[in-house]
Amino acid sequence: MDWNGSKLKKITLTISLLFFGFSCTTMAQQVVSERTITINMSASEILPADLIIFNVTINAEGKTPQEAFELHRERESTLAGLLQDLNIKEDNIDFEPVRMNRRQLNNNRYNNEEPEYITNTNQSVSITFSDFDLYERIQLTLIENNFDTFNGQFSSTKIAEGKEKALISAIEASRERAELIARTSGVEVGDVYTINYSDHQVNIPRKVNSMEMMSMASDATMMDFAQTVDVRSNINISYFIK
Numbered sequence: 003m004d005w006n007g008s009k010l011k012k013i014t015l016t017i018s019l020l021f022f023g024f025s026c027t028t029m030a031q032q033v034v035s036e037r038t039i040t041i042n043m044s045a046s047e048i049l050p051a052d053l054i055i056f057n058v059t060i061n062a063e064g065k066t067p068q069e070a071f072e073l074h075r076e077r078e079s080t081l082a083g084l085l086q087d088l089n090i091k092e093d094n095i096d097f098e099p100v101r102m103n104r105r106q107l108n109n110n111r112y113n114n115e116e117p118e119y120i121t122n123t124n125q126s127v128s129i130t131f132s133d134f135d136l137y138e139r140i141q142l143t144l145i146e147n148n149f150d151t152f153n154g155q156f157s158s159t160k161i162a163e164g165k166e167k168a169l170i171s172a173i174e175a176s177r178e179r180a181e182l183i184a185r186t187s188g189v190e191v192g193d194v195y196t197i198n199y200s201d202h203q204v205n206i207p208r209k210v211n212s213m214e215m216m217s218m219a220s221d222a223t224m225m226d227f228a229q230t231v232d233v234r235s236n237i238n239i240s241y242f243i244k
Contacts, residue, residue, distance in 0.1 A: 038195050040240040041180050045171035047164040051156035051229035053132055056140060059151035060100075060125040067102060070121040074100060080147045081127065088136055090129055097127040130157070156229045157203075164233035165201045172237040180241050192242035201235045 060077050064070030078100075085095060100123055107118040129140075137154060144152055158164065177191070184191045 037243050038240045039180055039183060039191070039243050040238065041176045041183075042236075042238050043172045043176040043179065044234055044236045045168045045175060046232050046234040047168040047171070049158040049160050049164045049231045049233060051231050052159055053130055053157040054134060054137055054154050055157050056129045056131070056137070056154045057152060058127045058129070058144065058149065060123070060127060060149070061151065062123045064121050065119070067104065067121045070102065070123050071100075074123040074125070077147065077149065078125065081144070081149075084140065084143050085129065088131075088140070090131060094130040095127070096129075098125060100125045132159075156231055158231045158233075161203065161231070161233060164231075165235060168201065168233050168235035169199070169237070172235045173239070176237055176239045177241075180239070184243055189243045192244050195240040195242050196238075197240075198238040199235070200237075201233065203231060203233050 058081060060074060060081060062070050062073035062077060064073055102121060102123050104119050104121045107120055141152065180191050
């Protein structure tokens, strides 16, 4: 009986210690979650625009799928021929397969009319080039051939480097801000707890001053002005404080 009683006491003691350890761990986690500081920071890198990304949508419409597809092929051939004439490399051309859909024009629910349908096609093409003089030529050719959906945007060959520099600047600024807040609050910044990161590209036209406008020829266009690409990095960092 004495041995069994001793064994029971050991088991009880062990269970009590386990509960005590669990309680300490829970309390420690609560303390950790409370003693952090979170900083949201963004930084940008301004890059010279040396590329244009031109997006074209090839579309056609016909009373039958065959009619719509034939018209689509004609416009697709026109665009392909233009890109060949301009010596645009295949690596700089991205496109999606042709999409087709058919919709009913009339509602024959309350009469005996034969249903009428129309077929539409749609295909997205993206072209990247560095010669800005091609921009106007491509647009004029597309308009002359009944293209009605296209647009362009500036880009840069230095996007990857710009994102990296912007990210470094955001991290450094985040640490400086955290240390300033902690020092003012009478605490110290510790190691990083969590990091969330994102980046994006924003095209912001550069402001042109009056002297530049006066120095330009009378036949100048907006494409004569230098353009820039703004690459921004956003970061959310939580630091331990002690």
